[in-house]
Amino acid sequence: MLEMRHVSQRFEKDILIDQSYIFPSIGFIGIVGASGCGKTTLLYILSGLLKPDQGEIYFNNVPLDQDFLAKHVTFIRQNNDMIASLNVEDNIEIGCKIANLSGLEKLPGIVYQLDIKRCLKKYPSALSVGQRKRVSIARSLLKASDVILCDEPTGALHQEAGHEVMQMLKKASSQALVLIVSHDEDLLKTYCDEIVILENGRLKGTTHEAHYEIIPERKKKHYSLLPYAIKEVMFRAKRLISLICFQIILLSCLLFMVEGLHGLNFAINQSVEHAPLKNVYLVSRKDQEDFRLTGSHIRPHFQSEYGTISQFPETMIDVLPENHRHIVLKSGRMPEKENECLISSSLESKLKKKNVTYMLDKAISLQVVGVVQEYFFRHPTFYLPDQFTNQHQEYLSSSIYEVEGKVNLPKDSQYVVTNDVLQEKENYEELVRMGKLVGSLFIVISLFTSLSLMKIVFQSIALARKLENAILMTLGMKFRQLIIRFFEEGMIIGTLIILMSYLCCYGIREYIHTMTDFIKTYHFQLTPFVIFYNGDFYLAVAFIYILLVGIMDARGIRYVKKNEIVDILREED
Ligand SMILES: Nc1ncnc2c1ncn2[C@@H]1O[C@H](COP(=O)(O)OP(=O)(O)OP(=O)(O)O)[C@@H](O)[C@H]1O
Structure with missing residues (x-):
């Protein structure tokens, strides 16, 4: 039972003035009045969408709460009341799903009754106005709404379709309160049980006796609205x-x-991790004078630049460190004799044969026994074994020393320490x-x-x-x-x-x-x-x-x- 208690609403003029009115629990009630008198406003107030300036609406003796619209009402508007991104089936079901009401299994019966089976997979834009109204009515039936509020539902329909809609609403009114606003008084008189006139802010009609009934709680079922969000994204x-x-x-x-x-x-x-000379530091004096540096993993620097590899005059020549476990070979093996050497992988493709000649004071034949894997830094280099330098002591510098490992570095500040790999890094x-x-x-x-x-x-x-x-x-x-x-x-x-x-x-x-x-x-x-x-x-x-x-x-x-x-x-x- 829907009840207005001392409801007043005013915009530029009074729409409702302290109106109290009781609508029956079921029945088909028409609302008429001059254009602009406030009929639509009345429906909004009764649905709970619009809070009146004064007074309150009660449903079964309880003031409307925020669940009222979802649980008990279906609003049928003259124009658009459908969601464009959803097909007819979704548009009917969404009423129940928003309110988490069970009863979707009734859909086939309702669809058959309203003759909209053919439209189920269609989108609103493909429907006629009459079909749209049927969909709205189907929505109200599926939800088993206690209150159906209709604002000019037949306004855009031709006569025959208008009658069809009225017949359907009449049928629905046997189990719900159907309030319908229309300008077509004849149509209302034909179908409605009662007509209420809204005039000068007053409702003129037969107000009903208060008769409250307990409406059993509808069975709840939780629905996710995520599929509708996905459909909306696809639609857009x-x-x-x-x-x-x-x-x-x-x-x-x-x-x-x-x-x-x-x-x-x-x-x-x-x-850096695999660079052959990553741990080799060159130590010299700031004044560039000769000096003596002794200790473990320390040796005079071999001045390889006094000679070149004849086939590769631009390449660098370095001496392998004693500790070479970190060196990764792409192929071959580490040198074991003084005339064996390694090459870096950037030289591999250019090397035609395994023997090369190192032009020092005399031509020295070297055999390439392995290829060093290169990562980011690519330096075409020949790596000579330690034994090679022992044979050519005359090229050992007495002003630059190679020190392996940081712990062996001299602490004195008069020395200059460099490490090419770390510098490059x-x-x-x-x-x-x-x-x-x-x-x-x-x-x-x-x-x-x-x-x-x-x-x-x-x-x-x-x-x-x-x-x-x-x-x-x-x-x-x-x-x-x-x-x-x-x-x-x-x-x-x-x-x-x-x-x-x-x-x-x-x-x-x-x-x-x-x-x-x-x-x-x-x-x-x-x-x-x-x-x-x-x-x-x-x-x-x-x-x-x-x-x-x-x-x-x-x-x-x-x-x-x-x-x-x-x-x-x-x-x-
Ligand atoms: N939110 C609002 N703000 C200001 N004025 C409003 C508002 N809602 C309605 N009105 C005014 O209240 C009056 C009643 O409007 P309403 O649409 O309810 O009348 P109606 O009887 O349904 O009219 P019609 O029969 O032409 O559809 C109108 O003058 C309208 O301009």
Whole structure:
């Protein structure tokens, strides 16, 4: 039983003046009145969508709460009361799903009764006005609404269809209170049990005796509205496609840049780790004078530059350290005799035969017995064994010493200590640091730009969906549910973008892997599927990004303020 107690409402004029009225629990009641007298406003007040200036509405002697609309009411409007992204079946079921009411199994019977089976998979845009009304009535029947509020349901229908709708509503009124606003008094007189006239803020009709009944609680069933969010995203795909593509390109670039820098760092470290001379320090005096430095793992520097390898005049010649366990050979073995040597892998392809000639004071024949694996640093080098220098003492310097290992280095500050490998590492690291700085700047600027773009797109979509969201609220959707819906949609879009970006990035990596020379040099380490050591980074990026897109989309809720629902609906009317 729906009851008004001392309800007053005023806009520019009085719509309702201290009105108390009791509607019956079931029955078909028509509401008539001059245009602009407030009939639609009365329906909004009775549904709970509009809080009156004064007074209160009671349903079964209880003031309306926020569940009233969802649980007990179906609002049938003259124009649009359907969700464009959902087909007819979803549009009928959504009433129950929003309110978490069971009873979906009744759908086939209701569809048959209203003769809309053929339309079930159609979208609202493909329906006639009459079919739309049938869908709205089906929604109210499926939900077993106690109150059905109809605002000019036959307004846009031709006569025959109007009668059909009235017959259906009449049938529904045997189990519910159907309140119908119409200008067609004859139609109302034909079908309605009673007619109430709204005039000068007063309701003229037969108010009923208070008769409260206990309405048994409807069986609850929890439904997820996520499938509807997915359908909404698909429905808006055309508007989102350019945004999504832009985001994918941007994110792929960012990920690829991070990958590149990360790979570069990795490759540099690996290169240092296995560089033959990584532990060899050259020690000289600041004044360049000769001196004597003795101790374990210390030897005079071999001045290899006094001679060249005849076939490779530009290459470097170094002496292998005593401790060479860290050296990785690509092929062959370590030298065991004085005339055996190693070459770095960048020389391998140029070496025609295993024997080379070292032009020192005389021509010395060397045999290449192994190839040193190179990582990031690529230096065409010949590595001579320690024994070789023993045979050519005249080339040992007395002003530069080679010291293996940091612990053996002299502490005195008059010495100059250098290590080519570490020096090179520092130089490259400096470059990577600069790359990171520029990269971070690029990331911040492009993220800011792309998020601003996203904001504009989401804003325009949210504005276009104002009416649809208001309709969802007339179906009983609560503000909280609407925020979650927006948020879910944003997360779906974010997830889509992230997955596509990772795939795209993975694709680029795979492509680069086909360029073997490049990859040998730069060692890209892309791990888009969050498996390896930088997995945490990708997971964090994905999580933050998806959350951010969800929040940005949820901000669209500000265009559907609770107290503006009625205004949005009125704008459409
Ligand atoms: N939210 C609002 N803000 C300001 N004025 C409003 C608002 N809602 C309704 N009105 C005004 O209240 C009056 C009643 O409007 P309402 O739409 O309820 O009348 P109605 O009887 O349904 O009219 P019609 O029969 O032409 O559809 C109108 O003058 C309208 O402009």
